Amino acid sequence: MINNPFSLSGKNLVITGASSGIGRQCAITANTLGAFVILLGRSNQRLNETASLLSNKNYLLLATDITDYELTSNSLEELLKDLKIDGIVHAAGISTTLPLRNITPPKLQPFFETNVFAPINITKLLIKAKFVNPQGMSIIFISSVMGIVGEMGKTTYSLTKGALVAGAKSLALELANKKIRVNCILPGVVETPMSINAVYSKDAETYDKIKSHHPLGLGMPEDVANACAFLLSDGARWITGTNLVVDGGYTAR
Numbered sequence: 001m002i003n004n005p006f007s008l009s010g011k012n013l014v015i016t017g018a019s020s021g022i023g024r025q026c027a028i029t030a031n032t033l034g035a036f037v038i039l040l041g042r043s044n045q046r047l048n049e050t051a052s053l054l055s056n057k058n059y060l061l062l063a064t065d066i067t068d069y070e071l072t073s074n075s076l077e078e079l080l081k082d083l084k085i086d087g088i089v090h091a092a093g094i095s096t097t098l099p100l101r102n103i104t105p106p107k108l109q110p111f112f113e114t115n116v117f118a119p120i121n122i123t124k125l126l127i128k129a130k131f132v133n134p135q136g137m138s139i140i141f142i143s144s145v146m147g148i149v150g151e152m153g154k155t156t157y158s159l160t161k162g163a164l165v166a167g168a169k170s171l172a173l174e175l176a177n178k179k180i181r182v183n184c185i186l187p188g189v190v191e192t193p194m195s196i197n198a199v200y201s202k203d204a205e206t207y208d209k210i211k212s213h214h215p216l217g218l219g220m221p222e223d224v225a226n227a228c229a230f231l232l233s234d235g236a237r238w239i240t241g242t243n244l245v246v247d248g249g250y251t252a253r
Helices: 021-032 044-052 069-080 105-126 155-178 204-212 221-232
Strands: 012-016 036-041 059-063 087-090 137-142 180-187 243-246
Touching (some): 012 021, 021 036, 021 044, 021 087, 036 044, 036 069, 044 059, 087 221, 105 137, 137 221
Parallel strands (some): 012 036, 137 180, 180 243
16 A cells, blocks of 8 residues: 555644644644644634634644744643654745835834744744654745845835745754755745735725736735645655745745
8 A cells, every 4th residue: 555645644733823724724734634734823713713724633823923932842842752853834924015215224123023033933943852753854944935026115025035045045954964855845825814914905906906916816825835735744854954835826926
């Protein structure tokens, strides 16, 4: 009998931003494929809403502000105890549209804290010998096409997502000897609560223009979650230090 290399059965996965959008769908998809999921998000209520959508009870929840680095590390360490981790999906993130004239260091800070500093902090904790599965681990940073291409008003967002793209490559080299793979997924515009609240969604003409830049239309959280499932699986065991672009053709323009 041939083992399914794309199964997530028996894997323990940590997923941030699991209370909505891409993170929530990653939790649902991974759990459906057999994974035990450890879900992080700000709101305990919304995490429980995610849990109610899972196909089984193989999960743990941690309501935390991931930008409170020490508290998150301590809480996560206590929650996991001696659990071995097979994969991490860093799905938590924030976005903005801001012209250069309005960018200041204080305005940049929260975006780097959430999109860059927090996932690095969690990664640093979970690659400790007591947590990492000696058989291997897959780390995924949810970046964005804005990490490799430009768009007017997206400088702040692009700075943080580009940092993930660059940092993941160096991390992939640094951690390869521990059988830890590190990759980025770069979505185009996905229909999530964050995109619905974006500036471009408030104007029909602008929204249609954004949609037209995606030859296959706007994405759904499932599209990104399926890509995550692949990179988390043993089927991707020889893939590290790369970017998986999931953008409906946005960067093919």
